[in-house]
Amino acid sequence: MTPRLRVGSVTVHLLSAGWYLTDGGVTFGIVPRALWEREERPDESNRIRFGLRCLLVEANGLRILIDTGYGDKVSPRTRQTLDLHDTPGLVDSLAAAGFEPADVDLVIDTHLHADHCGGNTTERGGRIVPAFPRARYLMQRGEYEVACRPNERTRATYLAENYRPLEDAAVVDFVTGDADVTPAVRLELAPGHTADHCIVRIHDGGETAIFLADLAQRPVQLERLAWVAAYDVLPLVSIETKRRVVSEAAAQGHLLVFQHSDAVGRLVRTEQGVRFEPLPLD
Numbered sequence: 001m002t003p004r005l006r007v008g009s010v011t012v013h014l015l016s017a018g019w020y021l022t023d024g025g026v027t028f029g030i031v032p033r034a035l036w037e038r039e040e041r042p043d044e045s046n047r048i049r050f051g052l053r054c055l056l057v058e059a060n061g062l063r064i065l066i067d068t069g070y071g072d073k074v075s076p077r078t079r080q081t082l083d084l085h086d087t088p089g090l091v092d093s094l095a096a097a098g099f100e101p102a103d104v105d106l107v108i109d110t111h112l113h114a115d116h117c118g119g120n121t122t123e124r125g126g127r128i129v130p131a132f133p134r135a136r137y138l139m140q141r142g143e144y145e146v147a148c149r150p151n152e153r154t155r156a157t158y159l160a161e162n163y164r165p166l167e168d169a170a171v172v173d174f175v176t177g178d179a180d181v182t183p184a185v186r187l188e189l190a191p192g193h194t195a196d197h198c199i200v201r202i203h204d205g206g207e208t209a210i211f212l213a214d215l216a217q218r219p220v221q222l223e224r225l226a227w228v229a230a231y232d233v234l235p236l237v238s239i240e241t242k243r244r245v246v247s248e249a250a251a252q253g254h255l256l257v258f259q260h261s262d263a264v265g266r267l268v269r270t271e272q273g274v275r276f277e278p279l280p281l282d
């Protein structure tokens with residue numbers, strides 16, 4: 001059974017595009033291993049597990065897919081480096097929830113790193129085409145422009161094959177800044193990981209859930225604002241964005257949905273600050 005959340009009248013299916021292993025030191029940035037390994041023990045190669053959670057949101061008559069994992073175009077070498085486990089992958093996970101790719105009306109990319117948008121496109125008969133044949137794709141214009149001009153630092157993760165073919169197929173809707181996608185789904189700038197990185201707010205009937213994307217990979221990074229991943233391009237901005245989101249989420253009891261961790265839960269205020277309380281998923 002695919003885990004689901006209800007947010008008012010909105011159904012959120014918690015899908016998975018698999019998982020991979022990544023360096024724990026990079027994930028915790030300037031935090032020494034002696035501190036972070038108390039939270040999470042890495043394997044013998046210093047790696048920790050990153051899930052590839054994607055959401056299918058049924059809201060206001062639309063089926064909206066949020067992020068698409070690495071997809072099926074990953075080279076054997078990269079697959080090995082990442083120790084990528086994607087069988088079952090996103091399409092299998094969609095099927096388990098009762099949907100096929102043609103059921104998706106809209107794909108939202110929180111940002112264009114390869115682990116978030118690789119599944120946007122797929123290869124058919126030697127051509128790279130949209131993987132969701134009926135869908136429009138929504139993304140930040142600023143993120144797209146940066147992704148189309150990768151530099152030495154971003155080249156390994158900004159792969160044109162994941163987004164250029166969408167523009168060639170004229171299926172992209174670019175937005176700049178916060179955007180109400182439907183009355184219940186809002187794409188919101190949450191800069192730091194990249195300048196135009198977004199989170200997604202799902203709100204209906206007085207309830208709110210926030211899909212965090214790469215605002216934080218682990219709950220402890222919300223509890224301790226200085227714990228920012230080394231791959232964030234604007235780490236000081238990440239801290240300010242986290243301060244804002246954490247303060248609102250703790251005050252209003254929003255449900256927080258992580259992407260690279262399996263966690264779903266809420267922040268509660270304590271004398272020391274905030275503490276994340278996970279919610280059991282069925």
Ligand SMILES: [Zn+2]
Pocket residue numbers: 113115116213214260
């Ligand atoms: Zn990521």
